[in-house]
Structure formats: structure tokens, C-alpha cells
Amino acid sequence: MRIDYHMHFEYGSYDLEWVQGFFDHARQRGIDEIGITEHSHGFREFKDLYQDELILGESLVGRYQRQWLAKGKFRHTLEEYLEFMALLKKKGYPVKTGIEVCNFRDQNRVREILDRHRFDYIIGSVHFLNGWGYDFAEIKQVWDDYPLRDIYEWYTQAIVDLCRSAAYDILGHPFNLRLFRNFPDFDVAPLLDRAAAALQEAGMAIDVNTGTLYRYPVREISPYPLFMEAAKRCGLPIILSSDAHRPEDCGRFIDQAEEYVKQFGYEEVLVFTDRQAVPHRIG
DSSP: OOEEOOBOOTTSOSSHHHHHHHHHHHHHTTOSEEEEEEEGGGBGGGHHHHHHHSOOSSSHHHHHHHHHHTSSOSOBOHHHHHHHHHHHHHTTOOEEEEEEEEOOSOHHHHHHHHTTSOOSEEEEEOOEETTEETTOGGGGGGGGGSOHHHHHHHHHHHHHHHHHHTOOSEEOSTTGGGGGOOOOSSOOHHHHHHHHHHHHHHTOEEEEEOHHHHSSTTOSOBSOHHHHHHHHHTTOOEEEEOOBSSGGGTTTTHHHHHHHHHTTTOOEEEEEETTEEEEEEOO
8 A cells, every 4th residue: 555644735725626636646646545744833722832832032043933933824723624634535535634743842731632633643743952943944054053962862852752742643754853964973873772762662653754855955765774774673663755745745755765665674554544553565
């Protein structure tokens, strides 16, 4: 079975005309089922969490992140999203309903929000390190302000914290810290092993994501090979995804991702329904 389980409708609106393109491109690329994982910043229920989480002062980071929050965020409620997804399913579209939630410090509040709604699966993704959105290309110079070893340690601890929350089924785009080609010159193996062990204990899968292959300077699939090896040693299951934000990117490089994971001995992907996972043979 060929899946693409991490993508977003948010650049358009919840109407059939906009989303049809995702399904058209999925069909052209031989995708059997797609999963929509709207960002938590699309929903009003999460607004206070972002206000509390992010640096929003007068620093370079704070000014940029204030502008980011003011652009098209929190447009919908979770109920509006879920109603639209239910309509797609009723019409027979091969789709699953997910959500991608940021690594907020207040995971109790996150659980309160998520527990009120039904999803097929929930992705937790590390997007912030101490209130800084490290993947913002517009302020990527901030990387130079911190030792790279510290950044990797912060990131690993954020994964551990997500795992401990017991709120998630999948870790999104693991170790995409390489997206701007900031490659460590130190031994990262202990950090990779620590993250993989935490995911194993939490019973979580990992998202093998082609978004960093076509959207960022690193031009590689995430997670990169060293973490894929750690994941395989811990027996972590996988999903495959394009991280598409536009219809034409749905299914992009999924065939390449399939060949990539087979190099590490993976032969199955997880297919989710109502937060229950069933392994299916790749392809």
C-alpha cells in the first residue's frame, strides 16, 4: 500500500474545489490513501498556547514570530475541520483525518483540547526550541547564536517530552535540524539513540518525510540515515509523507521514500483508523 500521511489544506480553504487537486495528484502518483494533518496553528483552540509558547518580544525572533502569528493563523475551529473531513469521507475520498501539533510546554492543556475530538492519528512535531521557531528560513541567522551541540540537545529533550506526554501516535519529520545544512561535527549517536528509545517506550511511529528533500536547502529525506538506523534498531514503525502544502506536492517523492526506507530493512508502513494502526506492505 502506498500512503502519504502528512500534508496540509491550510493554504486554501475547506472546499472541494481546493482539495480536489490533492486527490488528483495522489492518484497520478499511485497513492492509495492520503492523510491530512492540519497544523495546530490553524485552529482557534490553540491560540493561547502559541501566545504562551513563543518568543514575542522586541528581539529579531520576537518581531518575526509576532508577524508570523498574525498571518492567517487560527482561522478555523477544530469542529469545522472535522466536519469537512467527515464530508470527504462520506463522499468516498481515500483520506484519513490527522492533526500536527507543536511541542508546547503545556501538554496537559494540549491533551484537554485533543481529547474532545476524534482523529485517525495525531502527529507531534518539534517546531520550537525555547520559544524559537528554528525552521523559519527568514530568521535562520539565529542558528549562529547558539552552539550546535546545545540545539541538538534541546531538540532531543523536546522529543523526549513529547513522548512522555502520551498524546501522540507519530513524531513528525524527526531530526529535520539539518534543514539549513547545519551539520554537527560531534558525535550525535547518543542523542539519536536517546530519542529512538523514548519513541519506542511511547509506542510511537516516525514520519519519513520528503518535505526536506524539495522544500529546504538540505535536499534530503527526513530523518537522515543515522537516525533511520537508530529507529530500525528500536523497531520503530513508520509512515511516509510528502508534507505537501499545495496540491501539486501531494505524493511528491513518495516512491523515492519507499526505496529509501527499504535500505534500512523496512517493508511495512502503518495505516491508521481511529488511532489504531495496522501494518501494510510498502507499495
